[in-house]
Amino acid sequence: MNALPTVYFYDQGVEARDFTDEIVVGLSKTQKTLSPKFFYDEKGSQLFTEITRQPEYYPTRTETQLLRDHSSEISQLIGEDFLLIEYGSGSSEKIRILLDSLRPSLYAPLDISRDYLAQAAEALGREYPWLEVHATCVDFTVDFELPFESEKRHVSFFPGSSIGNFERSDAMEFLSRIRSLVGADGGLLIGVDMKKDINVLNEAYNDKSGVTADFNLNILEHINREYGANFDLGRFRHEATYDVAQGCIQMFLVSTCDQSVSVAGHNFQFSDGEKVHTENSHKYTVDEVLGMAVDAGFSRAKTWLDEDELFGVFYLYSE
Numbered sequence: 001m002n003a004l005p006t007v008y009f010y011d012q013g014v015e016a017r018d019f020t021d022e023i024v025v026g027l028s029k030t031q032k033t034l035s036p037k038f039f040y041d042e043k044g045s046q047l048f049t050e051i052t053r054q055p056e057y058y059p060t061r062t063e064t065q066l067l068r069d070h071s072s073e074i075s076q077l078i079g080e081d082f083l084l085i086e087y088g089s090g091s092s093e094k095i096r097i098l099l100d101s102l103r104p105s106l107y108a109p110l111d112i113s114r115d116y117l118a119q120a121a122e123a124l125g126r127e128y129p130w131l132e133v134h135a136t137c138v139d140f141t142v143d144f145e146l147p148f149e150s151e152k153r154h155v156s157f158f159p160g161s162s163i164g165n166f167e168r169s170d171a172m173e174f175l176s177r178i179r180s181l182v183g184a185d186g187g188l189l190i191g192v193d194m195k196k197d198i199n200v201l202n203e204a205y206n207d208k209s210g211v212t213a214d215f216n217l218n219i220l221e222h223i224n225r226e227y228g229a230n231f232d233l234g235r236f237r238h239e240a241t242y243d244v245a246q247g248c249i250q251m252f253l254v255s256t257c258d259q260s261v262s263v264a265g266h267n268f269q270f271s272d273g274e275k276v277h278t279e280n281s282h283k284y285t286v287d288e289v290l291g292m293a294v295d296a297g298f299s300r301a302k303t304w305l306d307e308d309e310l311f312g313v314f315y316l317y318s319e
């Protein structure tokens with residue numbers, strides 16, 4: 001007889017939380033800013049999955065191949081009988097590559113995109129009936145505790161170079177929070193996008209089909225729907241360029257005319273050409289990742305790179 005899938009779902013208050021203040025504060029700055037977490041409503045999550053399939057977007061296929069090529073070594077390093085916590089699990093595609101060899105006792109995906117997370121957890125539970133899934137809808141940029149108890153060793157998985165969305169000092173702090181959560185005898189398997197040829201980077205964030213542009217613009221649609229705004233998507237355009245000095249792709253929405261927009265009763269003026277910052281995607285060297293890991297309290301690391309050194313997967317030991 002087949003085991004029945006066991007899927008639990010927890011909401012850490014994301015649904016009830018009002019992000020209006022955060023949006024208003026961001027748009028009131030001299031450099032208008034919207035946090036990248038607002039990309040991810042259900043449509044945003046779907047568009048991100050579509051981005052990963054674009055020929056220019058090398059990170060997903062490169063990271064996926066690294067995980068495939070090294071899955072047995074990764075499993076050996078991680079060991080047995082542990083709780084696996086994935087940060088920003090999205091469609092939970094990448095963990096499928098490792099599940100059969102890793103065989104975690106429990107899998108805990110964390111994501112801010114509620115419905116997408118719930119669907120992904122259900123689908124995973126059906127596909128892997130032996131796996132106990134504890135999915136949590138949470139904003140992982142604020143302090144949180146896992147909503148369930150487990151005596152098992154904790155290991156985290158943070159793929160997709162989402163660490164690159166944090167400013168460098170914040171990235172180190174975030175890693176140190178993961179280090180505290182996994183504690184001694186745990187670890188973190190993390191995927192990080194490497195510094196490389198500028199053209200490769202610029203093309204990856206400006207795909208010819210315009211999916212990244214749609215993804216960027218969807219942040220306005222999300223805010224219109226959830227936060228009572230009246231952005232006209234036809235009056236903004238996508239821009240993404242690599243800033244060499246900062247070592248990051250900077251993504252903006254550029255106003256294409258002088259205009260006024262209302263957000264939750266607050267009025268904001270945009271001049272023609274004015275940019276709203278939506279995302280940074282920092283790129284790293286191997287030494288920068290390892291330095292940050294040590295600063296965050298991890299003791300040792302194992303590194304895997306593809307032959308073109310586009311992307312790195314690191315297992316960071318917490319001892």
Ligand SMILES: C[S@@+](CC[C@H](N)C(=O)[O-])C[C@H]1O[C@@H](n2cnc3c(N)ncnc32)[C@H](O)[C@@H]1O
Nearest residue numbers: 037040088089090111112113139140141159160
């Ligand atoms: C770049 S996607 C990566 C998805 C997947 N892990 C991958 O590697 O393809 C980022 C994921 O993190 C989630 N996310 C973004 N900001 C978040 C936040 N503040 N708290 C929790 N999840 C967040 C998004 O919903 C999305 O699923």
